[in-house]
Amino acid sequence: MTTILVTGGTGTLGRLVTERLRADGAEVRVLSRHSRPYAVDLREGTGLAAAVAGVDTVVHCATTPRGGDEQAARHLIEAARQAGVRHLAYISIVGVDRVPLGYYRTKLAVEELIEASGLGWTVLRTTQFHDLVLRVLQSSAKLPLMLLPAGVADQPIEVAEVAARLAxxxxxxxxxxxxxxxxxxxxxLPELGRAYLRASGRRRPLLNVPLAGKAYQGFRSGGHLAPERAVGKVTFEQFLARRFPARG
Structure with missing residues (x-):
């Protein structure tokens, strides 16, 4: 039986990848900072050798915008090499090579580390998950006026569809x-914002706010979009309908 290690296996994506792999008959180990028996902080690397021992494939979903992803990847790659892992699959983001955002640059650097690792590898880039877009809109709606970056669009995708593809x-x-x-x-973003307000029953005026900086320009130019690869099926409204069931 194939043994697969999923890093970040308790997160939004990793949990669904784990469920899908187990449903398909794989033996799956879940690695996260607090999930025993493979409770590992990848930035430190302690205990990682035991987690990857006997593993055929690693699915690397663990990430944090707070920093440390490159160091975590180095530890994971070294442990995978020593354990004889044959396949390292990594989830990345559309636009990491086009939008000069710090977190995107880190994701691109991890891609490059994996490509140069000497391991068999797969990298899948996706647009932003519905869940992330919803969190951004909920945060904006905490103010009396819903402030949104002017001239920016998004292409949200259902995380379960990404999990199925990654598995x-x-x-x-x-x-x-x-x-x-x-x-x-x-x-x-105004279309997505209005969809959220309708679904949640909230009322807020929307205001488009011009921003500065190269990252903002990258988003305005659509560097994070993949209209030619619009393969997702679940729309943002369908996602919202599940999160905010119709009120009686």
């Missing part, structure tokens, strides 16, 4: 950089 890739041979996954629709 499929993990159980196949190393494939290198595979085609991106984008959500079904490119929508402006």
């Amino acid at each position: 499929e890739l993990a159980t196949g041979p190393p494939a290198g950089r595979v085609p991106d996954m984008g959500g079904p629709e490119v929508r402006t």
Whole structure:
């Protein structure tokens, strides 16, 4: 039986990848900072050798915008090499090579570390998950006025669809950089904001706010979008309908 290690296996994506792999008959180990028996902080690397021992494939979902992803990747790659792991699959973000945002640069650096690792590897880039877009809108709606970056669109995708694709890739041979996954629709932020307000029953005036900086320009130019790869099926409204069931 194939043994697969999922880093970040208790997170939004990692949990669904784990469930999908187990449903397909794989033996799955879940690695996270607090999930025993493989409670490992990848930034430190302590206990990582035991977690990867006997593993055929690693699915690397663990990440944090607070920093440390590159160090974590170095520890994981070294442990995988020593354990004879044959396949390292990594989830990344559309636009990491086009939008000069600090977190995106880190994700790109991790991609490059994996590509140069000498391991068999697969990298899948996707657009932003519905869940992240919702959190951004909920945060904006805490103010009396809903402030949104002017001229920016997004292409949110259902995390379960990404999990299914990543699990499929993990159980196949190393494939290198595979085609991106984008959500079904490119929508402006005001459109997404109004959809959220309708679904949640909140009322807020929307205000588009021009921002400064190269990262903002990258988002305005659509560097984080993949309209030619709009392969997702679940729309943002369908996602919201599940999060905010219709009120009687």
